[in-house]
Structure formats: C-alpha cells, structure tokens
Amino acid sequence: QGQEKLSCNPKKENGTHVVLCELGNPMKAGAQITVDMELSVSGLEDMGDAVTFHLQLRSKNSPSPSNASVTVTVPVEAEAEMELRGNSLPATTVLPTSWHRVEGSQRLEDHGIKVEHVYELHNKGPSTVSGVTLSLAVPHLLGDHVLLYLLELGTEGGMNCSHHPALNPAQV
Numbered sequence: 001q002g003q004e005k006l007s008c009n010p011k012k013e014n015g016t017h018v019v020l021c022e023l024g025n026p027m028k029a030g031a032q033i034t035v036d037m038e039l040s041v042s043g044l045e046d047m048g049d050a051v052t053f054h055l056q057l058r059s060k061n062s063p064s065p066s067n068a069s070v071t072v073t074v075p076v077e078a079e080a081e082m083e084l085r086g087n088s089l090p091a092t093t094v095l096p097t098s099w100h101r102v103e104g105s106q107r108l109e110d111h112g113i114k115v116e117h118v119y120e121l122h123n124k125g126p127s128t129v130s131g132v133t134l135s136l137a138v139p140h141l142l143g144d145h146v147l148l149y150l151l152e153l154g155t156e157g158g159m160n161c162s163h164h165p166a167l168n169p170a171q172v
Helices: none
Strands: 007-013 016-022 050-056 069-075 080-089 116-126
Touching: none
Parallel strands: none
Antiparallel strands: 007 016, 050 069, 080 116
16 A cells, blocks of 8 residues: 555675665565565676566565565666867978988987877766777878877776887887
C-alpha cells in the first residue's frame, strides 16, 4: 500500500558481495511486495561488458521451492567524449626565397624556422578513460626533400610516447 525505505546491510559471503534487505517481519500470509532497488557499483573498469546480479528471496520460516534465485545481467557501457586541440607557434611561417638548408650543419637555424606544434587531448567525460592511443602523422618529407625537420617530441601528464624513426636524424 504505502512506500517504506528498506533497511539493507552489505556483507561478504563466500567471497562475494551480498546485500541483505529485510522486507518485513512478520509478513502477513498472501502479502505482495514490490521492491525497487538502486545499486551503485564501483570499479567497473575491470568488469568487462556486463555486471551480473543474483537475486533471491529467502524466508526464515520453512523452506519453500519458490526460494529459487534469479540472475539479472546488466550491460555496462563506458562513455567519454574526447577532444583534440592543436596549435602552431608561430601560427604562420614564411621562409625567405633566398634561404637554403645547410647540409651537415649542427645549428638549428641552418635547418629552417622553428615551429612548435602543441596538441592537447581532453576527456570531456562523463567517464574516465584509459588505454587511449593517439597516432599523429606528420608529413616530414615531400618527395625526396625535407618538408619538416622533426626535432623533438614530448608529453606531459603521465602519457607515454613512441618516437618516430625520422626524429632529429642529423642530431641538431
């Protein structure tokens, strides 16, 4: 008839997490009860693509064949929106028409004008992410000529980076 809050107690039983809820004591014969439960589950990153709950009504009175358990499987989907932001410093670069690269030089200015490209990968949520791979293809050759001389690659914020084999080949 009315709505009541259940008194539920979490505990461990045989290595699994169990939540026991007292529905009523004593309960009248022929009583019908509807229970709505909201469960909060943490650590879903390692759970795979579903969480399984085993539900069972047990009576402290005489055993009943209706004490069978029911299995409910709930699919788990992580959702996160990623955003990649990029910037070049300076935004525009113009080489003088008379400029030529000096072969074999160890001076940075003999290889061109320094341009720094900065990329930021942002997680806009709502879930956290792990195992994200960002592949960035930078055109460093135009035919047989050097288009961009890749000098250095770095990361911040606990990210791992694998370096391109064409990174700083002249050791400038």
